[in-house]
Amino acid sequence: xxxxxxxxxxxxxxxxxxxxxxxxxxxxxxxxxxxxxxxxxxxxxxxxxxxxxxxxxxxxxxxxxxxxxxxxxxxxxxxxxxxxxxxxxxxxxxxxxxxxxxxxxxxxxxxxxxxxxxxxxxxxxxxxxxxxxxxxxxxxxxxxxxxxxxxxxxxxxxxxxxxxxxxxxxxxxxxxxxxxxxxxxxxxxxxxxxxxxxxxxxxxxxxxxxxxxxxxxxxxxxxxxxxxxxxxxxxxxxxxxxxxxxxxxxxxxxxxxxxxxxxxxxxxxxxxxxxxxxxxxxxxxxxxxxxxxxxx
Amino acid sequence: xxxxxxxxxxxxxxxxxxxxxxxxxxxxxxxxxxxxxxxxxxxxxxxxxxxxxxxxxxxxxxxxxxxxxxxxxxxxxxxxxxxxxxxxxxxxxxxxxxxxxxxxxxxxxxxxxxxxxxxxxxxxxxxxxxxxxxxxxxxxxxxxxxxxxxxxxxxxxxxxxxxxxxxxxxxxxxxxxxxxxxxxxxxxxxxxxxxxxxxxxxxxxxxxxxxxxxxxxxxxxxxxxxxxxxx
Ligand SMILES: Nc1ncnc2c1ncn2[C@@H]1O[C@H](COP(=O)(O)OP(=O)(O)OP(=O)(O)O)[C@@H](O)[C@H]1O
Ligand SMILES: [Mg+2]
Numbered sequence: 014x015x016x017x018x019x020x021x022x023x024x025x026x027x028x029x030x031x032x033x034x035x036x037x038x039x040x041x042x043x044x045x046x047x048x049x050x051x052x053x054x055x056x057x058x059x060x061x062x063x064x065x066x067x068x069x070x071x072x073x074x075x076x077x078x079x080x081x082x083x084x085x086x087x088x089x090x091x092x093x094x095x096x097x098x099x100x101x102x103x104x105x106x107x108x109x110x111x112x113x114x115x116x117x118x119x120x121x122x123x124x125x126x127x128x129x130x131x132x133x134x135x136x137x138x139x140x141x142x143x144x145x146x147x148x149x150x151x152x153x154x155x156x157x158x159x160x161x162x163x164x165x166x167x168x169x170x171x172x173x174x175x176x177x178x179x180x181x182x183x184x185x186x187x188x189x190x191x192x193x194x195x196x197x198x199x200x201x202x203x204x205x206x207x208x209x210x211x212x213x214x215x216x217x218x219x220x221x222x223x224x225x226x227x228x229x230x231x232x233x234x235x236x237x238x239x240x241x242x243x244x245x246x247x248x249x250x251x252x253x254x255x256x257x258x259x260x261x262x263x264x265x266x267x268x269x270x271x272x273x274x275x276x277x278x279x280x281x282x283x284x285x286x287x288x289x290x291x292x293x294x295x296x297x298x299x300x301x302x303x304x305x306x307x308x309x
Numbered sequence: 310x311x312x313x314x315x316x317x318x319x320x321x322x323x324x325x326x327x328x329x330x331x332x333x334x335x336x337x338x339x340x341x342x343x344x345x346x347x348x349x350x351x352x353x354x355x356x357x358x359x360x361x362x363x364x365x366x367x368x369x370x371x372x373x374x375x376x377x378x379x380x381x382x383x384x385x386x387x388x389x390x391x392x393x394x395x396x397x398x399x400x401x402x403x404x405x406x407x408x409x410x411x412x413x414x415x416x417x418x419x420x421x422x423x424x425x426x427x428x429x430x431x432x433x434x435x436x437x438x439x440x441x442x443x444x445x446x447x448x449x450x451x452x453x454x455x456x457x458x459x460x461x462x463x464x465x466x467x468x469x470x471x472x473x474x475x476x477x478x479x480x481x482x483x484x485x486x487x488x489x490x491x492x493x494x495x496x497x498x499x500x501x502x503x504x505x506x507x508x509x510x511x512x513x514x515x516x517x518x519x520x521x522x523x524x525x526x527x528x529x530x531x532x533x534x535x536x537x538x539x540x
């Protein structure tokens with residue numbers, strides 16, 4: 014394969030694009046549409062992983078209430094068990110009285126006129142347990158459950174500010190978006206297969222002439238493949254321009270409310286990914302189509 | 310150079326287009342294949358180009374049996390032959406120069422060779438001044454001359470033409486035939502399927518006549534062929 018053959022292929026691809034401007038615009042438009050969806054999906058996946066990373070480093074807390082009317086001894090017991098739990102980073106204790114006092118200070122009307130026993134119920138002695146590894150959440154809760162001094166009610170052990178839950182949600186988004194991404198990539202392969210098929214049909218006479226002159230299938234195919242790669246690259250560039258014009262400003266405005274969102278470095282990886290997908294889809298789609306339909 | 314041995318071709322529809330064809334055309338020969346419409350002339354040409362497979366029999370080109378040729382070698386076979394059709398079959402998206410150059414590009418010819426050879430054949434067919442024109446900007450005669458230029462640009466050993474003058478007026482027809490004759494004089498074996506009786510008579514070449522798929526006459530140097538079978 015000589016240099017003049019390769020340069021001819023490029024020349025031929027570009028020439029044919031110039032001659033079919035309308036079809037090229039339609040193809041680019043379709044590709045940009047799918048690529049914008051890919052870009053948004055990718056941004057969601059990226060942000061989800063960012064959330065996960067961030068949450069992982071955060072301290073989480075579990076609130077655990079002592080049994081009703083717990084004695085000093087029982088409280089001391091809980092404390093010593095918590096001291097011995099290696100998963101626990103630190104904890105604070107708030108007695109029933111402290112809780113009540115705090116509530117009274119904060120919002121006197123709330124507790125006004127209620128009988129003493131009920132207030133004790135409302136503000137049981139509580140532990141706020143901090144830990145840093147999300148994997149430890151279940152272990153700590155399990156251990157708390159086995160402790161007789163800890164309340165057995167539904168709300169007696171609560172994972173407050175649970176990183177685990179946030180990560181679980183982020184992961185769901187991530188999985189959904191990955192599935193969506195796969196689907197869109199497949200869809201764009203199908204789109205390319207179809208548009209190549211239409212193009213082969215439109216050019217079937219030309220192709221049969223090429224074969225009469227002795228052109229191999231490969232020789233005929235390459236300019237078409239180059240054409241779809243060029244189309245993909247144009248679509249990637251347009252998508253990136255659109256995306257950076259829209260995504261970054263949006264994120265910058267809502268960032269103050271949603272501090273977890275980020276846009277640093279996303280354009281770089283997005284460019285790489287869109288180029289890879291675009292070129293891959295262009296090459297795979299058009300070759301598959303030609304292998305299937307070039308037999309004229 | 311070209312040899313048919315007991316070649317039969319029956320189409321899927323049951324039409325027996327070629328029946329027991331036996332034929333030998335030597336290197337450097339100029340042969341006409343004549344016969345009424347539907348007699349099987351194009352079918353023979355298509356088998357030579359391996360566009361169709363015979364049902365039985367053997368076809369040799371340059372001593373090699375092309376009925377045994379694997380599919381991926383077909384482009385090589387076609388490169389060794391130049392072909393011209395009644396409907397010109399030029400690439401509409403490419404200008405005259407590029408149409409001729411295309412035949413060289415498919416064989417991987419270099420830039421230099423293309424730049425040298427394409428103007429050569431274009432001047433041979435008298436179209437050097439139309440190199441930049443597109444097929445739809447040319448007359449039928451001119452388009453056919455481009456097709457001839459493309460057919461000979463790689464110096465094929467065989468040139469096959471299926472009714473090359475079918476769409477041309479008498480003057481242009483004669484011009485194309487003289488062109489083919491010139492090419493034959495330079496050593497290329499030329500096979501021409503035609504209905505142009507007066508030209509065949511005038512040129513006094515070998516005439517192979519076929520009717521209903523059967524070769525019924527093969528005259529070495531022109532001459533009269535039964536009028537009602539050959540129009
Ligand atoms: N693809 C095909 N399928 C079925 N029958 C065909 C096919 N092509 C040709 N035939 C039939 O085979 C016979 C020979 O056809 P062919 O094209 O070889 O004739 P021809 O001598 O070239 O005629 P013409 O001078 O009109 O071009 C005809 O009866 C034609 O109808
Ligand atoms: Mg015919």
